[in-house]
Amino acid sequence: MNDTPRRSPSPPLRSSGDQRRGDPESSATTDRTPEPASTPERAMGVEPGDSVRRRRAARPRGARQLDSTALIYLVLVAVVAVSAVLTGIEGRNFFSQGNIWAVLTAMSVLGLIAIGQTLVILVGSLDLSVPYVVSLATVIAAGGMKGLDGNIPAAVFNTLVVCAVIGLVMGLLVSLLHVHGFIASLGIGLVVSGYLGTNYQGSHGAAAPDLRLLGRSGIVGWIPTAFLVLLACAVLVTLMLRYTRLGHHVYAIGGNRDVARMSGVRIALPVVSAHVLCSVLAGLAALLLLSRTGVGSPTIGSQGRYDLLSIAAVVLGGTLLAGGKGSVVGTMGGVAIFAVLDNVMGVMQVNPFLKDFVRGLVIVLAVAVYARRSVVRRPPRFGASRPVLPVPAAKGPSTKGEPA
Amino acid sequence: MSATTTSAPSTAGRTLPLTDGSLVQRLLRGAVTPGGAVFILAAILFMAVVWANPSFGDPPQLIRFIGRTAPIAIAAMGQYYVIVSGEFDLSMGAVIATQVVIAGNYIGDDESRVLPAIALMLLIGVVVGLVNGLGTTILRVPSFIVTLGTMLALGGLVRFLTGGAATGNPVDAFREIGRGGIQDVPVLEVLPYPVIILVVIMVAGVWLMRSPFGRTIIATGDNPDAASLAGAHVWWVKTRAFILSSLSATVAGILLVGYAGVHPSVGAGYEFQAITAVVLGGVVLGGGRGWILSAAAGAFALELLFSFLNFQEVESTWRPTVQGVIIILAVAAAGRAWSLGRRPTRTSPPAPPASSAAPSAPSPTTARPGTETGEI
DSSP states (O other): OOOOOTTTTHHHHTSSSSTHHHHHHHHHHHHOOOGTTTTTTHHHHHHHHHHHHHHHHHHHHHHHHHHHHHHHHHHHHHHHHHHHHHHHHOOTTTEEEEEEEHHHHHHHHHHHHHHHHHHHTTTTTTOOHHHOOOOHHHHHHHHHHOOOOGGHHHHHHHHHHHHHHHHHHHHHHHTSSOOOOOOEEEHHHHHHHHHHHOOOOOSSSSSOHHHHHHHEEEEEETHHHHHHHOOOOOOHHHHHHSSHHHHHHHHHHEEEEEEEEHHOOOOOHHHHHHHHHHHHHHHHHHHHHHHHSSBTTTTHHHHHTTHHHHHHHHHHHHHTTTTTTOOOOHHHHHHHHHHHHHHHHHHHTOOOHHHHHHHHHHHHHHHHHHHSSSSOSSSSOTTTSSOOOHHHHHHHHHHHSSSS | OOGGGGOTTTTTTGGGGGSSSSSHHHHHHHSHHHHHHHHHHHHHHHHHHHOGGGGGGHHHHHHHHHHHHHHHHHHEEEHHHHHHTTHHHHHHHHHHHHHHHHIIIITOOOOOGGGHHHHHHHHHHHHHHHHHHHHHHTTTTOOHHHHHHHHHHHHHHHHEEEESSSOOOOHHHHHHHHEEEEEEETTTEEEEHHHHHHHHHHHHHEEEEEEEHHHHHHHHHHHHHHHHHHOOOOHHHHHHHHHHHHHHHHHHHHHHHHHHSSOOTTTHHHHHHHHHHHHHOOOTSSSSOOOOOHHHHHHHHHHHHHHHHHTOOOOOOGHHHHHHHHHHHHHHHOOOOOOHHHHHHEEEEEOHHHHHHHTTTTHHHHHHHHHHHHOO
């Protein structure tokens, strides 16, 4: 799958000028002018670079210095402000104790899944199986607990182990068999959904009273326990990404898999651990869901559309869909935006179908805002079949330094 | 695809395996690529279905099956353009639902509105494709996210307008497009319109992929930077791919009205079905490799598999599981096969970089179509 023969002609083309920075950007923006075909290579390398620099200089300073995480939190503040006004018009207080509690609770499930999704996307893969993993986890956990407190440890353990195994299979498919993450997770998701559809009709089992109590408990009446779980996981994963070898390898592999491998990084371990962590976090999210609903449901995940929404939240949070750049902090911002939007639409009693319409618009517009400014300097990479350009390779270290 | 490319000078070390030899030899070699293997897979599945249910092989039965499969095959070919250009189109299902609901509500009992309605639906298809394409290329939002957005927005809007229930019922003349056919054809008894439309779209697709646009789209999917440096308008090429995809979804929607009736959930899951079919057809996610007819063959293989499972009386709830296993296996095998096909060039000793770089430079580009599109 490596494009050695194809790569060979491009280096003389690309490395001609000293404009490595500007080159890929210009190639993306100057599509309309067909001049590259005729101009000599060297002149071509310099010209767009200059124009890029001029364009950079023309940009307002403030916007240029903001990184995407800061931007996403600015957007979040704006969304909260608008929501507070809209809620106020409805005669309610957005910052009331109950409403804050509701928003934070809504954040927790999607948030946990999105943390896992962030890991998987950072490493250059994708996980479309989360809704089915969530459904399966609620069914297994509820079935194992049978409404008795004594069964909690065993049920929780079983659930998380099953999730880990699913993640392990996916990770192995992606890392060893080189199946694209999109296909591997789509396939695993279909397999699990077939199992669920065949063996479970309707709700199944019952959550233990203690777990349900956990779902209703919280600190000082403002912060639900579920949110604390989310916060703990976010902190742990952030620490993992920033301070451990594994975390750095995740960024390196997502940035450029081939370069990472040639630099002596073992690909399999980070890819597999990202997928395992993602599935385990989905299982944890399922336990939180179970603590609220009380029964396992084989369709709860696909109803929540956690696959697409979590990916949208991750991308909204400034993580590159191609991998290698992004952070859990940004993802939390993206999840919070979704939660606030949902909340305010709930308060305003928007038609549930119209909610999807608004959500879709917000996703595209919000991502457009900064996808336009944080120019992706390398081609989106879907699997090893992408040609590996020399320029992205050179950019590898600098994109790696920016995130987290 | 002619043999002229083999006569390129100074590339004797890397002659192209797929472009020399007789037609039969080329067919045989093509069958080993994932794009060719899907035809063999479809043939095997077809034999399995006929073995399970001999009447399936009768021409009338068979042509009806092809008619039933036409919408998904058309959708797969639409998805092919987008995938081969290196993007995704998740909005397909929502587009189908939108078109179906428009047909149901705008046409109603008025037969004179059929043609305006079709024009309107095609126009909406173009607009959706334009939004997807421009969002991906001009705004530089990943296509996964743009089409996810249009999917949520369109799906939400349609469900909101219809209240999530079946509404409207187009006049029978319109439904005939998906349902009816030319009667009293020899051998086949009836020649369904969907089959005719499918064949027309297939021929048009093959012609399109052999035109400069088709070559450009594959080059763009392979390496957008290189295509742009070679003078291609990448943004417009990709946008056209999205428009073609939405138009295919529109046609699939028109056909589905005849079968399924008017309900906002008609197109649900079509995007993943289409992607599955395309991937099964050996088209590489990420772009640049694959043949359009392989995508259609992937759709047929998938439908044949489902028919086989039906005849074997496997519970329909297991369908997704089988589908999941199949696509994982297909992609894993295809990844192996593509890299196997390339191995000779990889193991050949690297040319001395300075001297032979210039003369060998044109060879990958001239060599490209025959080896890598998977055409037979």
